[in-house]
Amino acid sequence: MQDERGLYYHANAGDPGSRVYVRHGPDGEVEFRLWEAAHPEIWERHPWLSMGVIREAAALYARQGGTAQDPIRIYDLAVARALLKDAEDGGSRA
Numbered sequence: 001m002q003d004e005r006g007l008y009y010h011a012n013a014g015d016p017g018s019r020v021y022v023r024h025g026p027d028g029e030v031e032f033r034l035w036e037a038a039h040p041e042i043w044e045r046h047p048w049l050s051m052g053v054i055r056e057a058a059a060l061y062a063r064q065g066g067t068a069q070d071p072i073r074i075y076d077l078a079v080a081r082a083l084l085k086d087a088e089d090g091g092s093r094a
Contacts, residue, residue: 005019005021005035005043006021006022007021007022007023007083007087008020008021008022008035008083009022009076009079009080009083011034011036011074012074017036018034018035018036018037019034019035019036020032020033020034020035020074020075020076020080021033021034021035022079022080022083022084023048023084024084025050029050029051030050030051030077030081030084031048031049031050032048032049032051032054032075032080033046033047033048033049034046034074049075051075051077054072055072057071058071058072
């Protein structure tokens with residue numbers, strides 16, 4: 001799906017108010033950025049993130065025994081790559 005911010009997928013199935021935006025970063029790596037309707041300040045506070053940064057956050061989450069959602073479950077590299085490829089091919093999966 002796509003809107004004025006770019007390509008996105010829903011971070012949580014069935015929750016249209018939580019979106020993960022995807023793009024190719026300056027070095028070609030897939031990058032992610034979270035937007036939530038209930039917390040729009042997240043978009044402003046958090047920059048685009050590479051998968052490496054997300055994996056580091058997931059490791060920290062695991063070490064701290066986190067109770068929130070695991071970052072790896074939110075930022076899905078396979079879905080991001082599929083969206084970006086579809087956009088590059090001129091198609092739409094929306």
